Amino acid sequence: MLHAVPPAKPTPTASRGGRIAHRDTAVERALVQLDGALAPWRERVRTAAADGASLRRPESRWLVEIPDVGPTCEVLLADRLLFDLQPGEREAMLAWVRASQDDSGAWLDVHARPDLSLTALAYWALAQAGDHRGSEPMLKAVRVVHALGGAQRANFEVRLWLAMAGLIEWTWLPAIPSELFLLPPQVPMSPARFSPWARGVLTPYLLIARAPARLHLADVSELLLRRQGETLVAPRLTRPGLAGDLLQAFDRGVKLSRKLPRGPLPQLAQRHALRWLDALQQDHGGWFSTRPTLLSLIALRVMGARTDDPRIRRGLDYLRRARGRVPSPGTDAIHVAQGSGAQPLAITAPLLATGLEDRDIAPLLRAQLQDPGPWQSRADAPAGGWPTEPGARSHLDLDATLGALGALSTLPPEHPAAAPAWAASRRATAVMLAMQEGSGAFARFERGEADVFLQRLPWTDADLLAYGRPDDAVHVRLTAAVLQRLAATGLRTEDDRVQRGIDFLARTVGCGSDDVPLPTACAVAGAAGALLPEDHPLRRGLERRIRARQREDGSFGSLHDTTIALGALVDLGHACVQAQRAARHLLGAIDRDAEAFVRGRATHDGGPGLSPDTLDPTSAARHGAAALRRYAALAAQVTDLRS
């Protein structure tokens, strides 16, 4: 025996995606076990979808969208202006912030690296709540902040909070000429060309900076690094070099010019930005995601809106829905954390697909985009596809679209909802094709999101304007996933759009380089397996690279990496010895502890803005189930694995 099979008879499931039968095989037992681990998570998604903003019930929220402590800390700070948090809520959030502190005193990002901005924000939130600043954790946090360059070197968001608190000058923030907001959208410097997240942040920033806003927050000037203990070390807003110096001079010029009479333009720009805020509040109450929502609420308050203003209330409700109970690291305690979004379809839809039920279909179909949105500025397609989360009526998200399409594709053709699902699929297919960039890559939110004109200026914060880079791993994986989906709808490399996508993958991933991360290689292998002949250099190169990553025990590293690598080998059409070893490794791991597959820290990359990664604990289980099912179907190896 390669592994011990649990003596209990497998529990049959009625799930549509699973289609698990009673056949007594190791693979099918493993699938039953994985499905058992996934089922509670699916229920959490369903509960969250059905349950409004309640935090009364434990586990009422699904928490994979929690990125780091950043949004939680900002919500705690903003409550000085919004007056929304209940005492219990606040305490639960503070408890999570405290519990998340690393032994070093730092707060870590999702990749477990000390993060200056997170540490500064967390310290501030705790100080605001009255935590004793002389306590060891707080002292450690200050030391970390100083070691990393002081709070003035933190990201734009932290500096904005510092400026609003009056701890630093507004001049330490980049100057965005308000006149930019009056430019027509087709002008490259127009904010309409920023990525949607950047637009969502910078529009309220313009209003906040023009007011300027002033919040009465705890004084945390100890976080700022001072020269010889007196003068604050001013941050450099531009990158070193001549271009940076010139831009710095320009920045100062803009700031000086603000003191001169500029006619009606600033007021016009302000009104324009305010209209933009009004127009872009989504059906779910938020603005794109948590951070743009928080800043928009602050901007509205700064512009005079009261806390009972319907816009404010809806925005606060959105923030509350995006908040959830989260297990404390290393303890059994359950705290509350602010997520970056309420229900990311890119994660929830694939999870539901593992056991899609009739009650899941209607919400999924309702969530698709019905109205025109800013993503159509440069994408020639009618409304369709799915947004990042339900209720975002004008923000397309191709990642979420792929997730929803994957879920709907598990519907049997005779299902009553098949026709609306097909209609949604064909609209989404048209949208996907329209989102292809000139390079052959596919954009996630808007075409041109990764190539913003103003990003080329040597600003330190310039990267915030764009969503990644045109050829980064996020866009490579997204492109591969889109191509794989298009292949499933019958498109082939004879279609020039598919060929351009393949050319992009070949250019970025290359056929010979070995430094491609395993998740990227596996994602591209999925597209290559679906579209390219076996002897294609890209396909052969990927296969070689994936094979080379296998370890002696059959794994490819973590459980998550092993599941995606097995899936990639199957996608490439191989039920080879290496695939068999990976499958055996997974079967053994499932047999030992299937719950481990939903406890991992697999990240879902591609989150917008300052928290680019979110956790997706179910990823390993989902990919594992899919890979094992495909592997068994491909090679009919089930019998071999039993012996």
Next chain:
Amino acid sequence: MKPIHAHYDVVIVGAGLAGCATARALVQADPHATRRILLVDRHPGVQPRFSGEWIHPRGAAVLDALGFCEPLRKAGAVDVDGFAAFENADAAYVDLAYAEIEGERPRGLSVHHKVLVRTIRGELAREGRVEMIEGVAAAELRRDNTGRFCGIMLEASDGTTFEVACDLVIAADGKGSTVRKLAQIPDARETIGFTAGVEVRNATLPAPNYAHVMLGGWGPVLAYPIHREPDGTIITRISFDLPRELPVKGEAIKQYLLRAFVPFIPSPLSEQVAAAILARKGPLEMAPTVELPAPTAVLPGLALVGDAAGCSHPITASGMTMGLRDAETLGEQARRRADAPAGEPWLDDEALRRYRVEHDRYVPTRQALASAIYEAFRGETEGARAIRRALFDYWQSGPTARRRSMALLSCAERRPSVFLSEYLRTAGHALNVSLIPKHAAHYPVADRVRHARGAAKLARDKLGLVANVVWAQLRPSWMSSSPAPMANRGRIAVGFGRAAGLAPVTQHVATLAPPAGATAADVVAVAQ
């Protein structure tokens, strides 16, 4: 079953629509009933594979003239009104009605292929003027010493052979014509894909009695009524255009259709199609789609009709109409020679030349249109997609545009000026839609230029095709030479050599005079 006579005026190989229609046309051209016509087919019943079922008004008029229409209607044929073209399943369809074509029969005919063949064969049998033998195939062709075809050896399914002499062999045995191969007429036949078909009972068609062309998936999906049962139930044919390299085979094709094609069909038809696919027991009906640039349509003593004389993708549904036009044209030539003196072939070389001249005028138009529309409807390149958008844009611009296009598509119009003007208008619309997007508010200039370049490239690439069509219409009839004997004579020698009681091959070849146009090398090759 053996032929009754040793000599026939005409032997028609292939008893499908083109063969039967040609037989009936020849019968009508022989008012004195003095001609002997033999019609043979390799299939004892009807051909098992599904085939053409849609007949444009131009073809239906021929069927009317041949007296087949009424029996076909009684057998379940459906009068059809035109095409409903869907750019995508969510868009309103473009109504391309036959009734808008001036001076044309307002309705076409659609009929289940097996019903069609069974009915018209029955009609011919009932009339008794044509001797018909099923279950025999052409095995060899005979030529006389001038190179003219003068007989055919037929082979039954049990292997028995019998030979008949004739003045004319008509090949109506389809795109893979055996007779064409035996006559060694070179062709550039290419399989470009496959068509899979299913039948749906009482399908909910958005436009009843129309052929629906639905785009958006990998290839076009066609849906059209093919049969009306006595109780009023309508059977609808759904055909799927599949790629040449099928991604899956066998039973998995059903899943492929459900995944890649059915979602692009408007609801509720899509559910009905899915149910029909799932309910189908055994493999789906499939047939290859073939591109066969028109080969030489006539040789002395031999004429090709229907798909044997050239075929293209079925997207324009013009194959049956072309076969009927061939039958009509041959019938006209036969009528002109109805009183030909005894001892002369009924359809002599001049009559065949006139048939060829006429045939060569309408076939290139049909093939060019089918090829261009198929490429546009599949939309695999920027240019093709631009042309597709342009076509719909053009059709939506007004009834005149639809009427002119429909006249061309239904084989009712062949004036070069109309063809040329339609080409130019479509190209103009292609540039227009490339430069002005439909949904994007601020479409990047680079994308517009790329689309426009693609459209211009495709338009440029099709110039040769357009010129060919225009020239086919303008070419003086005297430029079409008389039917010429073939270059390769090997089959002649073998044919004669295997004929019972004839001299050995080499001796017989030595007695043959080299046919006109044959080279010394041909003769040497034959002798060897």
